[in-house]
Amino acid sequence: MKRVSIFGATGSVGQSTLDLIGRGDYDVVALTGGHNVALLAADAIRLRADVAVTAFDDQLFSLREALAGTGIEAAAGTAALEEAADRPADWIMSAIVGVAGLAPGLRALRHGTTVALANKESLVCAGPILMAEATRHGTTILPVDSEHSAVFQALAGEDIAAVEKVVITASGGGLRDMPLDKLAEATPDQAGTHPNWDMGQRITIDSASMFNKAMELIETKEFFGLNRSQIETIIHPQSLIHALVQFVDGAMMAHLGAPDMRHAIGYALNWPDRAALPVARLNLADIARLDFHAPDAARYPALALADFVMARGGLAGAAFNAAKEHVLDLFIDRRIRFTDMAPLVERTLDRLDGQGSLEAAMLSLDMVQDTDRMTRAIVQELAQTLRAA
Ligand code: NAD
Ligand code: MG
Numbered sequence: 001m002k003r004v005s006i007f008g009a010t011g012s013v014g015q016s017t018l019d020l021i022g023r024g025d026y027d028v029v030a031l032t033g034g035h036n037v038a039l040l041a042a043d044a045i046r047l048r049a050d051v052a053v054t055a056f057d058d059q060l061f062s063l064r065e066a067l068a069g070t071g072i073e074a075a076a077g078t079a080a081l082e083e084a085a086d087r088p089a090d091w092i093m094s095a096i097v098g099v100a101g102l103a104p105g106l107r108a109l110r111h112g113t114t115v116a117l118a119n120k121e122s123l124v125c126a127g128p129i130l131m132a133e134a135t136r137h138g139t140t141i142l143p144v145d146s147e148h149s150a151v152f153q154a155l156a157g158e159d160i161a162a163v164e165k166v167v168i169t170a171s172g173g174g175l176r177d178m179p180l181d182k183l184a185e186a187t188p189d190q191a192g193t194h195p196n197w198d199m200g201q202r203i204t205i206d207s208a209s210m211f212n213k214a215m216e217l218i219e220t221k222e223f224f225g226l227n228r229s230q231i232e233t234i235i236h237p238q239s240l241i242h243a244l245v246q247f248v249d250g251a252m253m254a255h256l257g258a259p260d261m262r263h264a265i266g267y268a269l270n271w272p273d274r275a276a277l278p279v280a281r282l283n284l285a286d287i288a289r290l291d292f293h294a295p296d297a298a299r300y301p302a303l304a305l306a307d308f309v310m311a312r313g314g315l316a317g318a319a320f321n322a323a324k325e326h327v328l329d330l331f332i333d334r335r336i337r338f339t340d341m342a343p344l345v346e347r348t349l350d351r352l353d354g355q356g357s358l359e360a361a362m363l364s365l366d367m368v369q370d371t372d373r374m375t376r377a378i379v380q381e382l383a384q385t386l387r388a389a
Helices: 012-022 035-048 058-068 076-088 101-111 118-135 145-155 181-183 201-209 211-224 262-268 303-310 316-332 338-354 365-388
Strands: 002-007 027-031 051-054 073-076 089-093 114-117 140-145 163-170 229-233 243-246 252-255
Touching: 002 101, 002 243, 012 027, 012 076, 012 089, 012 262, 027 035, 035 051, 035 058, 035 365, 051 058, 051 076, 051 201, 058 073, 073 076, 076 101, 089 262, 101 118, 101 316, 101 365, 114 118, 114 262, 118 140, 118 211, 118 316, 118 365, 140 145, 140 211, 140 262, 140 303, 145 163, 145 211, 145 243, 145 252, 145 262, 163 211, 181 338, 201 211, 201 316, 201 338, 211 229, 211 303, 211 316, 211 338, 303 316, 303 338, 316 338, 316 365, 338 365
Parallel strands: 002 027, 002 089, 027 051, 051 073, 089 114, 114 140, 163 229
Antiparallel strands: 163 243, 243 252
């Protein structure tokens, strides 16, 4: 029986993963979550996990109570998350949100565990570290972001050298039809509503700003080892084509499927095989048309920032991710406006670049974490000047 652990089990991707796990025969080793300990405990009991871990120390007591008498271990904190990744497993789902997902994923790779990677922040912050660890330990990272799973599937049996370009699609997010001059007034609730996908709040707002697509462009470069000039994004409002790969002979392979994360999760769970999945089938006659248009740079300034990050390399990804996470927190707390996010990230990157802080010949986890801290402090400082102005 395949031994599996799910990091971020209580989240949107985590719950979709548990839905598939619950339908099959798996030996569940560890489940991790955050504040939602009732759900974490219920899932751990239902799926007979060995251990349940909450990321937050102050939740340990409630988790212990919820698991009392079940024989399931309860643990809490950052170190416990990493220890959960040390437990022997064949496959783990990395679906913690944010840079917090990096360390457990790395630990699992070091044990030779196959890592299904939803946590795109890992690749943006530390792509070269992750890819090198996978190679060193002879293990595989399977992309779970829908676009990257689509590219991965389109590349099956192909030579990456025959790829001319990769196009990842974008829905344009919840504010794509809002007039440009109204964007500054957009609320977290408006930005947190997605036309096609049902996802966690953070990634949904990142879809509206296209910071999510910016992250995914960088993710594409890191995962597939392409040049930035080979990677494009296009707005496709129906979210039915997830990505296209164009080869040197001009052929384009498109991946289509219903917007349901269980596609990409299920592909990674069954890889290298395919198995039946409980997802909707597309009826092309009903769909009738697929639309595309180029993204507007003025509406989506995050895309130009991704280009800077890809050109700069080094610690630019770690800084970009930290700045993006921090401006998102400020926007969710209504401390800055929707349209303040990209300029704040840009000024932060400029500051770090100007002081030489993005340079790094070789990345290490410590450098990534130091950059994360330094970047958040700069965003905080710049946000204050913004409010004072
Ligand atoms: P979510 O907010 O729904 O869930 C996040 C999970 O991480 C929860 O289990 C939460 O308890 C846990 N968590 C939160 N903070 C934590 C911390 N500091 N330490 C440890 N655990 C913590 O998020 P989601 O939408 O499921 O996204 C998870 C990841 O997958 C993100 O990296 C996201 O970008 C990526 N992703 C999500 C989707 C989607 O459809 N939701 C699609 C593609 C990629
Ligand atoms: Mg995606």
